[in-house]
Amino acid sequence: MTVESVDPGDVDAADILGSAIERREDPALLTGNAEYTDDIQIDGMLHMAVVRSQYGHAELGDVDTSEAEAMDGVHGVYTYEDLTSDETPGAGSFALPTAWLLDSLKQVEHPVLASDRVRHQGDGIAVVVAEDRYTARDAAGAVDVEYERLDAVVHPSDAFAEDAEQIHDDAEGNVAFDWEIGDADKTADAFADASHTASIDLENQLLIANAMEPRAAVADYNPGTDELDVAMTTQNPHVHRLLMAGVIGHPEHKLSVRAPDVGGGFGSKIHHYADEALVAWCSMMHEAPVKWTATRSETYLTDAPGRGHETKAEIAMDDDGNIVGLRVDTKANMGAYLSTFAPAVPTYLYGTLLSGQYDIPAIYGHVKGAFTNVPPVDAYRGAGRPEASFLVERLVHLGAKEMGMDPVAFRRQNFVPDDAFPYETQVAVVYDSGEYEKPMDEALEMLDYENFREEQEQARNEGKYLGVGFSCYIEACGLAPSELAGQLGAQAGLWESSLVRMHPSGTVTAYCGTSGHGQGHGTTYAQIVANELGIPYDDVEVVEGDTDEIPQGMGTYGSRSAAVGGSSLVKSAQKVVEKGKQIAAHQLEADPDDIEFENGQYSVAGAPDRSLSMADVAGQAYLAHDIPDDMEPGLEETSFYDPDNFVFPFGTHAAIVEVDPDSGEIEIERYVAVDDVGNQINPKIVEGQIHGGIAQGVGQALYEGAEYDENATLLTGSMQDYAVPKAEHIPEMETESTVTPSPHNPLGVKGVGEAGTIAAPQAIVNAVADALEPFGVDHVDMPMDAESVWSAVQDNATAD
Ligand code: MCN
Structure with missing residues (x-):
């Protein structure tokens, strides 16, 4: 079903929540009237460029900045020594914040510019500040860096090898952390007693985000007031302000982001x-506005990629096809340093979802983070x-196969039943609400599943290989209830704050x-x-960021x-309504308990003609001569909303594919x-x-993947090599929803x-495995390009 959008003017006020009204932000975005960071122009603005390591791993020798410094239009060239010198603003260790989220973390220093060693290609070595961005980049190219190459590691399993090069002297064996969840002994017992098991060995590849706008920052320091304003491409300005204040040594209240x-x-x-902190520092250093905008190549080299798991996992079943245990061992790639929130990703956000939509009595997960x-x-x-969802759904697919059961029947049998909510999993979370069969049934009907199986059979007889794959996913979002996050060990809660300000009109x-x-x-x-x-x-106007x-x-x-920001707004708005009720009661000479509020009107219970609108009340709040004696004027309220649990969306996605075993080509039919x-x-x-989410999921399944050679040099450093799917690669999406x-x-x-x-x-990998079942292919790692699919078919043919 395609949702038709409606003009907000055509919607009754009482129906506004839940209406598919058009996005109000689109006109500015679509007509070029949006203001992105790189659009900012300030008189006297200078430009920054970063000298980046060409190599994945090397000792730094001499960094000769003299030629760059002598170039026309260059205002300054700085290295780590300059940043940390006593003569420069905010001089300190100039290290990026180390993630603090896990007890077992091996903290390593992450200098803003490399001090003695570079640990990934693109690691910053020096910055240039110049009159324009072209001069800045030319000068960056003129900085002469001496490197002494070191062996590099790319994959976690290489990082943990006995003879692997050490990336940080104080992180022995390149271990960033060692973490576990669930019950190892109980799970071992479950496996010992199980009558069937299935296992998988997979890689969940590294992905690069490819946002349309590359990262950028403009910093503007005012030496008169000591105020530093930073405009930047951020998803969380307050958090960035806090962290940046620490990195550059500038007080938080004098810094705005x-x-x-x-x-x-x-x-x-x-x-x-590092780059955003460097822009801020350069602006303070030069007492001038400074801009930096990443080139697309820089984003490929420096934006934090995601995923990067190597996992071995098993699922255990009893004779009746009930899942009795799940065991997971994951090596997670953390890269060269610990990024701000990185350790939370392969632990709290992964291990806690290993139960999927299923009632699994014993689960054990072990995750080891690797510096690479x-x-x-x-x-x-x-x-x-x-x-987590990929792993669980792949295992469930294989578990069904091991049991000789239809994958739908196997899932249905093992779903957490509707009456079990709130459902406490074996991996530390309590699912809020769910009716897992509903979306599954809807998807089956949309697919005409029974007929598909017949069609598939017939097609196979004709040498055509169709497959259907299911994904009954669950996720945890609405990050994050502070108390629960604390209990998990994250030592940080993620409430949200809002302010609702009624104007006098x-x-x-x-x-x-x-x-x-x-x-x-x-x-x-x-x-x-x-x-x-x-x-x-x-x-209502909304302000963020x-x-x-x-x-x-x-x-x-x-x-x-x-879930969290929206709820905070509800809370603030309800406080406004509550204060308004006191004012309305005063004006209407009634007891506040007798005031009813509906559709923006305050009225006296039983006397609806005695009423005031929200706007009337707002006016009174600011005129302030006739409000309750003990009340402060004004009508605005702030709240901090801290949820009491995560929320757990779920659903069923299904893909039908055709795979050509001779070429390895995959076509998503539905x-x-x-x-x-x-x-x-x-x-x-x-x-x-x-829609956007599925497009990125299709990208991961079939096209995308960051690849590095054995020296940790990025091989997919541009859009010519890193295959972001284009519109023609995205299947038509048939979407429906259920509401729990x-x-x-x-x-x-x-x-x-x-x-x-x-x-x-x-959904797509399961569909490909289903299509290739006659060839004995159980799994193809993502991205499933034609060569890897073809090879999987060939390997199996050879094995036979
Ligand atoms: N919404 C709704 N009803 C719900 C849930 C959400 O109408 N039951 C609406 C929300 O009000 C909001 C939107 O849907 O307008 C997304 O809401 P939510 O799920 O709360 O997610 P966030 O707004 O917190 O966005 C973060 C999420 C993440 S984590 C990534 S990654 C992502 C994504 O949003 N990155 C995006 N969507 C993106 N979309 C765009 N265009 N660009 C990105 O970078």
């Missing part, structure tokens, strides 16, 4: 990178949850600490606030904005997606998020921003 329009992030703009010579690895759309500006970068928050947040206050949608305007915030990632993201604030935006509200937030919403990406890859 603003996200202009941001052209996508997909996780890559959450973390604190690829760029620091961190979140990429889904972050940890796609890896009755219109509203709503501020939220999330920071949308393509998700349509301007639209959905206005729907939420208009609904709570009972005022017209057009009377600016530390000067918004009291506090945690940002946008982990599909948290609707793609069906039935998602349950709880109540939907705006079904059109939900559909758009699902979450009991954990006032909107009953679950997140949608990552669902498609989490769901899609395993």
Whole structure:
């Protein structure tokens, strides 16, 4: 079903929440009226370029900046020594924040510019500040760097090899952390008693985010006030302000961080990178505005890639096809340094989802993080949850095969039953609500599954190989309840904050600490606030992404904005309504308990003609001569909302593919997606998020993958080599939804921003495995290009 969008003017105020109204942000974005960071022009602005390591791993020798310094238009060239010299602003260790999220972490220093060794290609060595960006880049090219090459490691298994080159002296064996979840003994017993097992050995490849807008920053230091303003491509300005304040040694209250329009992030703009700190430092150094915009090649070299797992896992069943155990051993690539939130990804966001949609009595997960010579690895759309869902759904596919059962029947038999919610898994989380058969049934009907099996049989007889693959995914989003995060060991909670300000005329500006970068928050947040206050949608303006305007915030990632930011707005708006009730009672000379509020009107119970509108009340709040004696004037409220659980969206995606075993070509014939993201604030935006997510999941399944040679040199460093799917590569998506509200937030919403990406890859890989069953091919690692599929068929033919 395609959701038809509607003009907000055609929607009754009472129906605004849940309406598929058009995105209000689109006109500016589509007509060139958006303001991206690189659009910012300030008189006297200088430009920065970074000298980057050509090699994946090397000792640094002499860094000769003299030629660059002598070039016309160059204002300065700096290395690590300059940054840390006592004569320069904010001099300190100039190290990026080390992730603190895991107890067993091996902390290693990550200098903003390399001090004595480079650990990945693209590692910063020096910066140039010049009059224009071309001169800056030319001068960066003129810096002469002496390297002494070292052996490099790319994959976690290489990093853990006995004779592997050490990447950090103080991280023995290149181990970044060693983490486990679940019960090892109980799971071992379950496997010992099981009558059937199936196993898999897979790689979940490294992916690069490819946001439309590369990372960029403009810093503007005012020596008169000591204020430093930084506009940058960020998903979480307040968090960046806090981290940057520490890195550059500038007080947080004298630093403001603003996200202009941001052209996508997909996780890559959450973390604190060296470049943004360097721009800020250079602006202070030169007492002038300084801009840096990454080239596309720089984003390939330095944006944190995501995924990068090597996993061996097994599933155990009893004679009746009940899953009795799941055991996972994962080596996770962390890259050259620990990126800001990186250790949380292959642990809390991965291990806690290993139960999938299934009632599994014994689970054990072991994850070892590896330092390697690829760029620091961190979140990429889904972050940890796609890896878990991929693994579980691949194992379930193989488990069904081992049992000789239909994959649908096997899943159905093992689903967490509807009456088991809230459901406590064996991996530390409690699922909020779910009806897992509903989306599955809907998907089966859309596919006409029974007939498909006959069609498949007939096609095989004609030498045509069709396959169907299912993905019954679950994810955890709405990051993150502080208490639960603390219990898991993350030592950090992720509440969200908002401010709802009613103006005297009755219109509203709503501020939220999330920071949308393509998700349509301007639209959905206005729907939420208009609904709570009972005022017209057009009377609500939404502000995000600016530390000067918004009291506090945690940002946008982990599909948290609707569930946590949206709930915070509900809370603030409800406080406004409550204060308004006191004013209305005073004006109407009634007891506050007798005041009813509906559709933006306060009225006295039983006397509906005695009423005041929200706008009337707002006016009174600011006129202030006739409000309750003990009341402060004004009508605005702030809240910090800390959820009491994650939310757990789920659904069933299914793909039908045709595979040509002679060429290895895969054609996706159909793609069906039935998602349950709880109540939907705006079904059109939900559909758009699902579409975008699936496109990225298809990219992972069939096309994308960051590849490095044995020296850790990136082989896929441009769009010519890194295959982002184009429109023609994306199948038509047939989407439907079911609605199981979450009991954990006032909107009953679950997140949608990552669902498609989490769901899609395993639907396609399972479909390919199904198609190739006659050839005995159980698994093909992603991206499943024609050569790897063809090789899998050939290898098996040879094995026979
Ligand atoms: N929504 C809704 N009903 C729901 C849930 C969400 O109408 N039940 C709406 C929300 O109000 C919001 C949008 O859907 O407008 C996405 O909401 P949510 O799932 O809360 O996700 P976030 O807004 O927190 O966005 C983060 C998520 C993530 S983690 C990645 S990665 C991602 C994604 O969003 N990156 C994106 N979608 C993206 N879309 C674009 N265009 N660009 C990116 O970089």
